[in-house]
Amino acid sequence: MSGTGKAIRVLLVDDSYLVRQSVKAMLEFESGEFEVVGEAENGLQAVAEAARLVPDVVLMDINMPEMDGISATAKIMEQHPIGVVIISVQGEQDYLRRAMKAGARDYLVKPFTCEELVGALRSAAVSGPNPLAAAPVAAPKRQGKVITVFSTKGGVGKTTMVANLAAGLAGGGKTTVAAVDLDLEFGTLATMMGVRPQATIVDLCRLHTTITPDHLGRVLARQQTSGVGVLAAPPLPHLASEVDGDGRADRSRAYVVEIIEALRATHDFVVIDTSVSFRECNLIAFDKSDLILMVTQPEITALESTAKGLDVLLDRLEYPRDKVQTVLNRCDNIVGLSHEDIANSLGVPLTYLIPSDPQACVVAANTGVPMVLKRVKGSPITDALSRMATQVAGGGKEVATAVPALKPAAGGSPAPVRRLFGFF
Ligand SMILES: Nc1ncnc2c1ncn2[C@@H]1O[C@H](COP(=O)(O)OP(=O)(O)OP(=O)(O)O)[C@@H](O)[C@H]1O
Ligand SMILES: [Mg+2]
Incomplete structure (x- = not known):
């Protein structure tokens, strides 16, 4: 971790300690580009930590106890819209659309490579939340x-x-x-x-x-x-x-x-x-x-x-x-x-x-x-x-x-x- 203030600040959300450790290890290879500023093991903690830490990007698992990653993403978008990258296991691709609609910017399927992880985090940190989720909800007067x-x-x-x-x-x-x-x-x-x-x-x-x-x-x-x-x-x-x-x-x-x-x-x-x-x-x-x-x-x-x-x-x-x-x-x-x-x-x-x-x-x-x-x-x-x-x-x-x-x-x-x- 660089501590230079320029690093991309990452909040890591996964109920598996092992996954969190291996992601941290991958990010440490990137010589100071990323800093894991917080970790959470369920959706509720993720929402609280996102509000407290205001990271540049959140890496979010889908299946977790207490609150799943899609609901947590939606909550984060309500409170502090930031770039979220969803991680999931093979076979959960149907969640893609729901995750994107909730505001996730990108999606990684486990197991992912270091390059895929770094690329997704980097671009989500730059682009922020998915604009599909940021859409204004108020209905206009006329609906052509x-x-x-x-x-x-x-x-x-x-x-x-x-x-x-x-x-x-x-x-x-x-x-x-x-x-x-x-x-x-x-x-x-x-x-x-x-x-x-x-x-x-x-x-x-x-x-x-x-x-x-x-x-x-x-x-x-x-x-x-x-x-x-x-x-x-x-x-x-x-x-x-x-x-x-x-x-x-x-x-x-x-x-x-x-x-x-x-x-x-x-x-x-x-x-x-x-x-x-x-x-x-x-x-x-x-x-x-x-x-x-x-x-x-x-x-x-x-x-x-x-x-x-x-x-x-x-x-x-x-x-x-x-x-x-x-x-x-x-x-x-x-x-x-x-x-x-x-x-x-x-x-x-x-x-x-x-x-x-x-x-x-x-x-x-x-x-x-x-x-x-x-x-x-x-x-x-x-x-x-x-x-x-x-x-x-x-x-x-x-x-x-x-x-x-x-x-x-x-x-x-x-x-x-x-x-x-x-x-x-
Ligand atoms: N029914 C048709 N009969 C003959 N020529 C056609 C017909 N429809 C389109 N063309 C011609 O095919 C060419 C491509 O058409 P057009 O530009 O509408 O396609 P496009 O799908 O918008 O292309 P692009 O993917 O490049 O945007 C044009 O030269 C057009 O005049
Ligand atoms: Mg055309």
């Missing part, structure tokens, strides 16, 4: 519907869907719609919507006060034809960390949560574009969403990763089935697979089928006018996109394919992927 468009493979058409869905939902100004680009590093939504933003999401994250609907008015770029307000991605990739990463001006604030809440308080619909990842802003968007649209295309690598993504959303994050719908883009580019085969392989029905039309898509992107706004008569892609917007607005009950006979296996196994390979 939040729709997140996601995919597990790039280039399948997320941004095309967002632009057309937002413009379609706006219905010529009858409904208020905001479109948000959470593809924070390489977002193209503003271009696709034909707006030139004066400010972007990163400007909102530089405000020193909670983001309010008032602030949004100054940052949203209005698309003339549809009236959709576009919140653009940062102008440069490295600025993404100011929104949901270590570059945040105030690490105790969840800017993405504040933004979504402020938008839904002032708009009927908030449509969110994403990047291909489970980075924090996407997880927040999923959590805040009424509907997640998973976009894919009829091609084996896209379908394979879509099945994995659906596993995460439905089995790991445990979102209700009707919160997640599927969009099969380029649905007519089918070689050797029927739509029913695809639905069976994914384990969920295909909700929306959008045909391919490279020319219409390129013209729309290059002119910044979404296809649904052009109302080209007899254009299958425009009709399909408009129908999708109408269905989403009305609750999206109909599905394009039958509900698959095969249900995905419980417990997070990627069984649907294997079924897909079985078709070939």
Whole structure:
């Protein structure tokens, strides 16, 4: 232990004396980077010690007498929000979501290596509590519907869907719609919507006060034809960390949560574009969403990763089935697979089928006018996109394919992927 005052101050919580000793031994290798300032052997002690010592980070076991680690984490977040790293044994991974929701920043499965331990503690000490837990709980006055468009493979058409869905939902100004680009590093939504933003999401994250609907008015770029307000991605990739990463001006604030809440308080619909990842802003968007649209295309690598993504959303994050719908883009580019085969392989029905039309898509992107706004008569892609917007607005009950006979296996196994390979 260094005693230099610069060391990361750790509170160690585990009912096993042996585990505490071995963690201490691992940390002592790190020549003064960490200082174990306290120990606790149950959740109640952990809460008391966290309040007394105010450490930089807490390493917290889950299963303990008196009070378990998840409840203790939640209590610590109420009193003194700090970075918590949960430790657990193999097979308890289902606790991941609960631990994160309680405010834990990271999760280590025993046995873990010295490097894993040091990495998790270091980053939790820097980033502080999980912003999902720090979310304001007060319900805003208006609760616009939040729709997140996601995919597990790039280039399948997320941004095309967002632009057309937002413009379609706006219905010529009858409904208020905001479109948000959470593809924070390489977002193209503003271009696709034909707006030139004066400010972007990163400007909102530089405000020193909670983001309010008032602030949004100054940052949203209005698309003339549809009236959709576009919140653009940062102008440069490295600025993404100011929104949901270590570059945040105030690490105790969840800017993405504040933004979504402020938008839904002032708009009927908030449509969110994403990047291909489970980075924090996407997880927040999923959590805040009424509907997640998973976009894919009829091609084996896209379908394979879509099945994995659906596993995460439905089995790991445990979102209700009707919160997640599927969009099969380029649905007519089918070689050797029927739509029913695809639905069976994914384990969920295909909700929306959008045909391919490279020319219409390129013209729309290059002119910044979404296809649904052009109302080209007899254009299958425009009709399909408009129908999708109408269905989403009305609750999206109909599905394009039958509900698959095969249900995905419980417990997070990627069984649907294997079924897909079985078709070939
Ligand atoms: N149905 C379609 N028919 C033909 N081309 C399409 C269709 N949908 C999208 N495209 C084209 O595919 C390309 C990728 O689309 P888009 O940018 O919407 O995908 P994305 O999933 O947002 O990509 P990224 O992962 O890079 O953000 C664009 O050139 C777009 O015009
Ligand atoms: Mg995109």
